[in-house]
Amino acid sequence: MASAFDPSAFIAAEASRPVAIGSDDFSMLRAASKPAEIRAIPAVPCKTVAKVATVAGPSAENELSDAVVKLPWDGYLLPWSGSPCPSFIRPEIFDEITNEAVAVSRRWGAQAIEAGWSTIDLFGCWRHPQYRRVDCNGLVASIVGLLTPVRVTALSPTRADLTDHLGNVMRFYRRPMPFAVHLWEAYAMPAGP
Incomplete structure (x- = not known):
């Protein structure tokens, strides 16, 4: 009979090994208030991850490609992600939102x-x-608002699949959001004194 899975023993055994994860993903993972065991995992440079992904197959290679694609929102998202934290939000929350948006x-x-x-x-x-209205949340705001950390694992014209560390899948469905604004507009530094 197989013994019961012990997550703390698994984490202790794996924490000493480097993990193949991109530096951007690792920063996001570390900033998301994870246990000390996870924060202690050393990062491996992205170039190494891309070489490993090449062996894994074309879909993994595309996921970790170093190619830069110009996206319509880059002119807003990238400057906003490097901006100072507004006074109405805690810095760790602002960092989580900006890191998730970039990722x-x-x-x-x-x-x-x-x-x-x-x-x-x-x-x-x-x-x-400050006044959270979930009916106006897009994909990124919905991910950050969840209590359990998740990753987008699939995207279709109607929905995104979000998977947690246990493999549970949640779905975010696209819907009309007439009162929503962009994150970089809502979280912009207020003008004036």
Whole structure:
């Protein structure tokens, strides 16, 4: 009879080994208030990950490609992701939102455009982020608002599949969001004194 799976023993055994993960993904993972065992995992440079992905097959290679694709929202998203944190939000939350937005854009941006997703579908939120209205949340705001960390694992014209660390799948369905604004508009630094 097989013994029961012990997650703490698994984490302890794996924490000493380097993990093949991109630096952008690792920063996001580390910033998401993970246990100390996860934060202690050393990062491996992205070039190494791309070489491993080449062996894994074409779909993995595309996921980790170093090619830069110009996306319609790059002129807004990239400057905003490097901007200072507004005073109305905690810095760790702002970092999580900006890191997740950049990660989703890099990994799923081109596919989202091909599937007909708009910038509001991906990066929409309520215009006053202090007052959370989930009916205005796009994909990124929905991911950050969940209690369990998830990753986008599939994207179609109507939905995105979100998978947690246990393999449970949740679905985010596209819907009209007439009152939503872009994250970079809602989380912009207020003008004036």
